[in-house]
């Protein structure tokens with residue numbers, strides 16, 4: 249009978265991860281992809297928000313950082329309610345749902361009055 253060696257380190261069969269990227273700090277960060285919501289994007293906030301595969305909605309509003317245009321990158325949990333996104337756009341970017349029809353009517357009325 250051959251001696252059966254009990255080796256503890258084989259019991260864990262982990263998929264070997266390539267350590268090529270070890271010099272990068274963001275190792276635990278998975279590469280997120282943009283999710284195409286298609287017809288679910290009914291609200292105006294989706295002009296500025298997109299959803300990634302981690303289930304979060306990201307603000308893509310362009311802001312200037314030291315003279316360089318960057319995406320805001322604010323994120324919140326994505327669900328069917330868009331109030332969080334609306335609040336963010338309202339308070340941070342002073343961006344409101346555009347009701348252009350109303351504005352143009354007021355503009356015409358103003359023109360008419362003068």
Ligand SMILES: [Zn+2]
Pocket residue numbers: 307308309320321322336340341
């Ligand atoms: Zn933002």
